[in-house]
Amino acid sequence: MIQVTGLSKKYANYVAVDNISFSVDKGDIVGFLGPNGAGKTTTMRVITGFMPPTAGKVTVGGFDVFEQPMEVKKRIGYLPEAPPLYPEMRVCDYLTFVARLKGIPNAEIPDRVVQVMKKCSVADVSTKLISKLSKGYRQRVGLAQAIVHNPDVLVLDEPTSGLDPKQIIETRDLIKGLSGEHTIILSTHILPEVEAICKKVIIISKGKLVKTDSVENLKNRAVFTIELNTAGGADAAAVRQKLEQVASVSKVLDHATNGERLAFDIEGLSGSDVRPDVARTVVQAGWNLLEMKSSTTLEEVFLELTNTDQAAAETAGVGVQQ
């Protein structure tokens, strides 16, 4: 649905986005993840046709953003980081205006507006001035604005920023609810959000693509900790050696001893869950498996991927191939 090839965007003397390529399939919800200033907003602005790229090509639904902008714009709903609202307008008037702007035939507009107001639960404030709305309502009106023309693609720039926890959950549920009909790209720097909503993650840092992968894979890649005791049978070094021999384990990182209890951090190979293999190995060796837990959340994977330039450079290559 969305195809980004070799996208770069330079401002006067600053490279915001550097040679990024990725694609998003129809019906996917993709999380666009990166620290602040990583180039998320810039990339989204290029996809929506707000600004042209310095180099590279972006197509949406087969149409080139730069060559056939009108076709692309008809198919995209965009919620910028600050919802583009006119404070002096009433909610229903505003949505009617956007519907007209997006080219919906006049006869269909009232129905569409009522529909999206219901979908985004803003029907109860439809005659209120936007300036009087709370932040959560504004965000939802912003979302209603983005889907009023029933676009194929939704681009949401930090849709939950600045909301309170309850509103965040409501907004996430709303976005998840939209996923069936729309292809969605949403940017965020909040990891639980990606875990909660997205199927696929695109991580960028300092304008470079760090990784594209499914959320599942990224989680599996995560390091986990096991604790066991060997009932005096083997010492730490021996256990370590044994664990390293498990086929799907890429690295045994660290260990700590606490009396009889031995603890190890284990990293599996990308894309496979190593926990069953490790558990089997431990049990077959006759040791007591006490505990096994994911010690790293997606957060730590993310930090690991975005923190070091070296890691970024290494994994960028992998990402591009995908």
Added chain:
Amino acid sequence: MRNVWTICRRELYSYFVSPVAWVLLALYAVLSGAFATAISSGFVQQTAMSQMRGASTPMSINEMVIAPLFGNIAVIGLLLIPLISMRLFAEEKRQGTIELLVTSPIHDLEIVVGKWLAALLMYSALLAVLAVDISFLFIYSTPDWKPVLTGYFGLLLEGGTLLAFGAFISTMTKNQIVAGAVGFALGLLLWILDWWTSLGDTPTIRVISYLSIVSHMESFSRGVIDSKDLIYYLSMIFLGLFLTTRSLESLRWRA
């Protein structure tokens, strides 16, 4: 065309839902009323004096009241029109709504023309206030109505020109005050250029006086539609809207 109207309608909505329109209308009513009163009182005094001297032909109310009134209104326009045009794009940029407009399936030119048209309609509402003042002249006298129509036409053209350039200025900043101040300064400068025309008849002065927005109004307020002046205004409007559109486009490259 539908897109132009969509943009135009929303813009008018904003003018009239905010205090902007009402404050401008009130200011305009006071200013144009003050000018109309001063000019017609002056006329009444002069007529009385000429009658006492026993002049045979009555003085023309068109030449003595309506033409100077339009001339003064044109100058007020120079100063008030920036207040209409300053918000056009600056406000959209500040609110972030420009992102909505620019990412919608609508051409930049449609956005520009829609906004300009709304501003022009807003200005027409101001001119409608002026009609109240002029209607008094029709109640108490019998002026020729044709110069009034051409005068109005001239004021609209002058307004359209200033609004087109005001819109252009407004695309260059996020700050309405800056847009207003620059527009205001431009208006004053154009007015001062008009003074220069009385300084002589060198080629430079002729060029300057041709550029002066106010001096092209004169023929209209005397009841003449001079093609030279008409072409001047239409080409200036075209230039202003063209610059606005290019500037809006370039926002994307600079943003």
